[in-house]
Amino acid sequence: MNVRSELRILMRDRQFLGIVGFLALILAVAFWSGHNEQSDLRRRAQVAQSVSAEQVSTLQQNLRLADQGLGDEIRPVPTSPSVLAAPTNPYVLKQNTRLALTAVGEADVRPSLVRLGDPFDPTWTYDEIVSPLALASGRFDLAFGVVVLLPLLVIALMFRLYSGDHEAGTRLLLESGQHRLWKILAIRASLKYLLFTGSLGGMFFLGVGLTTGGIPLEECLRWITFCGTYILIWFLICFWVCLFRAASGSNIAVLISIWALLVIVIPIGLNAWVSNPEESLAKLEVALEYRGVLEHLEATPEMIASLEASAGIPPGSAETSTAAALAMRQFAIKQVRPQMQGLQAQAIAREKQLQRLGGWNPAVSLNALLAKLAGRDPESFRRFERYLSQEHARRQAFFLKPRLIGARMSERDLAEIPRLGPQEEPSGPAWREAWPLGLTSLILLGIVGLGVRRQL
Numbered sequence: 001m002n003v004r005s006e007l008r009i010l011m012r013d014r015q016f017l018g019i020v021g022f023l024a025l026i027l028a029v030a031f032w033s034g035h036n037e038q039s040d041l042r043r044r045a046q047v048a049q050s051v052s053a054e055q056v057s058t059l060q061q062n063l064r065l066a067d068q069g070l071g072d073e074i075r076p077v078p079t080s081p082s083v084l085a086a087p088t089n090p091y092v093l094k095q096n097t098r099l100a101l102t103a104v105g106e107a108d109v110r111p112s113l114v115r116l117g118d119p120f121d122p123t124w125t126y127d128e129i130v131s132p133l134a135l136a137s138g139r140f141d142l143a144f145g146v147v148v149l150l151p152l153l154v155i156a157l158m159f160r161l162y163s164g165d166h167e168a169g170t171r172l173l174l175e176s177g178q179h180r181l182w183k184i185l186a187i188r189a190s191l192k193y194l195l196f197t198g199s200l201g202g203m204f205f206l207g208v209g210l211t212t213g214g215i216p217l218e219e220c221l222r223w224i225t226f227c228g229t230y231i232l233i234w235f236l237i238c239f240w241v242c243l244f245r246a247a248s249g250s251n252i253a254v255l256i257s258i259w260a261l262l263v264i265v266i267p268i269g270l271n272a273w274v275s276n277p278e279e280s281l282a283k284l285e286v287a288l289e290y291r292g293v294l295e296h297l298e299a300t301p302e303m304i305a306s307l308e309a310s311a312g313i314p315p316g317s318a319e320t321s322t323a324a325a326l327a328m329r330q331f332a333i334k335q336v337r338p339q340m341q342g343l344q345a346q347a348i349a350r351e352k353q354l355q356r357l358g359g360w361n362p363a364v365s366l367n368a369l370l371a372k373l374a375g376r377d378p379e380s381f382r383r384f385e386r387y388l389s390q391e392h393a394r395r396q397a398f399f400l401k402p403r404l405i406g407a408r409m410s411e412r413d414l415a416e417i418p419r420l421g422p423q424e425e426p427s428g429p430a431w432r433e434a435w436p437l438g439l440t441s442l443i444l445l446g447i448v449g450l451g452v453r454r455q456l
Contacts, residue, residue, distance in 0.1 A: 034101030048091040055087035096375035103143035103374035158238030236444035299324040318404035375426035
């Protein structure tokens with residue numbers, strides 16, 4: 001068999017060229033969507049930071065007037081620690097990988113731009129939420145296009161692999177040659193796979209270069225390898241279905257059913273299986289318990305003494321009303337922190353259970369890999385929350401003593417407020433984490449190989 005001849009025939013095939021063109025359209029829309037999402041996120045971050053900078057500038061001017069004795073009529077009083085803490089509380093932008101635009105992941109429900117606070121405080125909320133319209137319609141990101149739509153393109157390429165020649169009357173002509181029919185079909189399928197995957201890789205490199213201004217080679221190679229293995233799985237599934245020598249209509253019906261099962265039904269079913277419908281109610285109960293502690297209990301001398309000790313001031317030196325309020329808030333957070341940690345532990349357990357149950361499903365496995373490669377996986381958001389908690393604790397420690405003793409804040413205090421520390425860069429998935437995809441492809445390759453041997 002002349003491979004070059006088959007390649008020339010394939011390159012002149014309008015169906016193949018049309019599918020590659022549709023692949024280009026999917027990638028173009030996905031990169032455009034991801035680029036817009038990242039641009040919007042950066043724009044909101046710049047606006048938030050400019051607003052904070054303007055507030056700090058105004059506060060600095062008011063502090064100068066107060067130092068000169070000219071700021072007695074300024075409201076709110078700029079020398080108050082509480083007043084100083086509010087406008088200087090920074091917005092924090094979550095750090096993602098250089099392929100962040102390729103997968104939205106958990107960002108659909110967890111925004112990447114927040115005002116600094118303690119995630120274990122049940123009254124702290126994200127104030128930079130994603131548009132409800134975006135949540136209603138979902139995000140067309142590259143991960144969605146690869147996981148959901150690319151298998152349909154593979155099916156369109158492969159469902160007539162055997163039946164096409166049979167229905168066109170050319171099967172007997174192929175069988176009369178010196179090569180077995182299924183060897184010819186295997187070579188055709190291999191050429192289609194190589195050209196399709198090569199087209200995907202070339203378009204991906206082009207899209208990353210145009211939208212990010214650079215190409216992170218290692219991350220891009222991982223992305224192409226993961227997606228290439230996923231596409232190989234679907235080529236093998238299609239080839240296996242064609243081994244039964246059914247008509248084209250039967251092939252496409254079976255393949256679409258397999259696609260719906262693996263890509264839609266099973267992932268939705270797994271999410272429903274591991275989800276906890278009582279989680280929202282549990283969070284509400286924690287918030288109500290927190291407010292109940294604040295409203296129905298009063299600070300004891302022991303609470304206030306503990307707060308004064310943590311601030312490093314002598315016992316009894318704090319202002320009574322301020323110390324009581326802060327001590328009660330500290331006590332209330334300690335009371336509900338185990339429940340908040342328990343809710344987080346339940347979420348982690350669900351993620352691990354979903355990974356165990358869905359790891360054998362190529363759609364679930366690939367989606368997890370692509371989300372982690374973009375820094376949009378659940379673990380990266382938990383890491384971000386730990387960072388927020390640590391930075392919030394540093395700011396709280398800085399303002400605790402001045403609040404307790406009612407110190408008069410100055411411009412110097414403004415300059416000494418702790419700045420945000422560096423975030424830990426999200427780590428993409430290791431090569432070994434793609435073992436479910438590799439194992440699935442090897443199993444399917446063995447099944448298809450046995451089927452071809454029987455046909456020969």
